[in-house]
Amino acid sequence: DGGITQSPKYLFRKEGQNVTLSCEQNLNHDAMYWYRQDPGQGLRLIYYSQIVNDFQKGDIAEGYSVSREKKESFPLTVTSAQKNPTAFYLCASMGQGYPMNTEAFFGQGTRLTVV
């Protein structure tokens, strides 16, 4: 079955550590996105990528980094520079070019907690 997979579902980070969240899709989508969601809040865009080896900052990119070496994969690293990383992280992908560009598919999310 085609879909988008995030791992792990739960992740714990110690102060000063970098952690990497995985996002893999087998939908042959060009565009991929990372969002952050805080309790009771909406979605905030961290980074997005429309093509392999290219990505752009979203609204809250500070303290995060990404790579897009393969079409299927868009990992997010939460660095020690991110002072308040505890949140729910969502990855999404979308096809490009009308009419494909009509909906995004989301992973199940990774809940990151600083301990």
Next chain:
Amino acid sequence: GDSVTQMEGPVTLSEEAFLTINCTYTATGYPSLFWYVQYPGEGLQLLLKATKADDKGSNKGFEATYRKETTSFHLEKGSVQVSDSAVYFCALSDPSGAGSYQLTFGKGTKLSVIP
């Protein structure tokens, strides 16, 4: 830039009540419109979509009509159930905008249905 405005929550309804969640948008091009649903601890799932004016999206008893003249895409359901309790997000995708292929989300509306 593009924006989506949806009614603030939370919304609490009794089972079998009528539901309306208002959503209006601004977009530079001709967007596709979506409603996503998020159950606790999960990612977002596409509930319904509409890609052109006067289209009606429908799924699981929910409906929304793409109204270009009023730039609206209100979500309705005639009789809600306890299982409809979730957070609902209105969103658009505008392939003509400056941020091509970038989804724009509303802030979400939390719905609680009580027996």
